[in-house]
Amino acid sequence: MIRFQQNARPRNDTPSHLFSVGQTVRMKSRTGLREKTTELFEIKSTLPVKDGSPQYRIRSDQETHERVTTEDNLEAADTPVV
Numbered sequence: 001m002i003r004f005q006q007n008a009r010p011r012n013d014t015p016s017h018l019f020s021v022g023q024t025v026r027m028k029s030r031t032g033l034r035e036k037t038t039e040l041f042e043i044k045s046t047l048p049v050k051d052g053s054p055q056y057r058i059r060s061d062q063e064t065h066e067r068v069t070t071e072d073n074l075e076a077a078d079t080p081v082v
Helices: none
Strands: 024-027 040-050 053-059 066-070 074-076
Touching (some): 040 066
Antiparallel strands (some): 024 074, 040 053, 053 066
Protein backbone atom coordinates (compact mmCIF):
# COMPACT_ATOMS: atom_id res chain seq x y z
CA MET A 1 0.00 0.00 0.00
CA ILE A 2 1.25 3.50 -0.84
CA ARG A 3 0.90 6.17 1.82
CA PHE A 4 1.07 9.87 1.17
CA GLN A 5 2.23 12.42 3.69
CA GLN A 6 -0.38 15.06 4.33
CA ASN A 7 2.05 17.92 4.90
CA ALA A 8 4.73 16.82 2.46
CA ARG A 9 6.78 19.61 0.95
CA PRO A 10 7.11 19.73 -2.84
CA ARG A 11 10.33 18.31 -4.22
CA ASN A 12 12.82 20.98 -5.17
CA ASP A 13 15.55 18.73 -6.55
CA THR A 14 14.16 18.99 -10.07
CA PRO A 15 16.54 20.96 -12.30
CA SER A 16 15.26 24.34 -13.45
CA HIS A 17 15.34 25.44 -17.08
CA LEU A 18 18.44 27.42 -18.04
CA PHE A 19 16.95 28.90 -21.22
CA SER A 20 13.72 30.88 -21.53
CA VAL A 21 10.99 31.03 -24.18
CA GLY A 22 12.05 33.32 -27.03
CA GLN A 23 15.78 32.90 -26.38
CA THR A 24 18.06 32.03 -29.32
CA VAL A 25 20.22 28.92 -28.94
CA ARG A 26 22.19 26.48 -31.07
CA MET A 27 22.77 22.75 -30.91
CA LYS A 28 26.09 21.61 -29.45
CA SER A 29 28.39 19.69 -31.75
CA ARG A 30 28.14 15.98 -31.03
CA THR A 31 31.55 15.14 -32.40
CA GLY A 32 33.41 17.91 -30.64
CA LEU A 33 34.38 19.35 -34.02
CA ARG A 34 33.20 22.66 -35.35
CA GLU A 35 30.00 22.27 -37.32
CA LYS A 36 29.85 23.58 -40.91
CA THR A 37 26.80 25.69 -40.13
CA THR A 38 25.75 27.04 -36.80
CA GLU A 39 22.01 26.93 -37.26
CA LEU A 40 20.14 29.03 -34.73
CA PHE A 41 16.97 27.93 -32.99
CA GLU A 42 14.39 29.80 -30.94
CA ILE A 43 13.04 28.30 -27.72
CA LYS A 44 9.31 27.88 -28.34
CA SER A 45 8.35 26.26 -25.03
CA THR A 46 9.75 24.51 -21.98
CA LEU A 47 8.89 20.87 -21.35
CA PRO A 48 9.24 18.60 -18.32
CA VAL A 49 12.57 17.15 -17.21
CA LYS A 50 13.65 13.90 -18.92
CA ASP A 51 16.47 11.78 -17.49
CA GLY A 52 17.57 14.67 -15.26
CA SER A 53 17.77 17.28 -18.03
CA PRO A 54 15.10 19.92 -18.77
CA GLN A 55 13.56 19.67 -22.25
CA TYR A 56 12.69 22.33 -24.79
CA ARG A 57 10.65 22.66 -27.97
CA ILE A 58 12.83 24.59 -30.46
CA ARG A 59 12.41 25.86 -34.01
CA SER A 60 14.68 27.16 -36.75
CA ASP A 61 13.58 29.64 -39.42
CA GLN A 62 15.10 27.32 -42.05
CA GLU A 63 12.90 24.35 -41.08
CA THR A 64 9.16 23.77 -41.30
CA HIS A 65 8.97 21.66 -38.13
CA GLU A 66 9.82 21.96 -34.45
CA ARG A 67 12.27 19.77 -32.53
CA VAL A 68 12.32 18.55 -28.96
CA THR A 69 15.70 18.36 -27.24
CA THR A 70 17.21 18.31 -23.78
CA GLU A 71 19.14 21.18 -22.25
CA ASP A 72 22.45 19.31 -22.37
CA ASN A 73 22.28 19.46 -26.20
CA LEU A 74 21.92 23.26 -26.31
CA GLU A 75 24.09 26.31 -25.77
CA ALA A 76 23.28 30.01 -25.81
CA ALA A 77 23.71 31.61 -29.25
CA ASP A 78 25.94 34.30 -27.79
CA THR A 79 28.49 31.64 -26.71
CA PRO A 80 31.42 31.56 -29.18
CA VAL A 81 31.78 28.45 -31.33
CA VAL A 82 34.96 26.57 -30.40
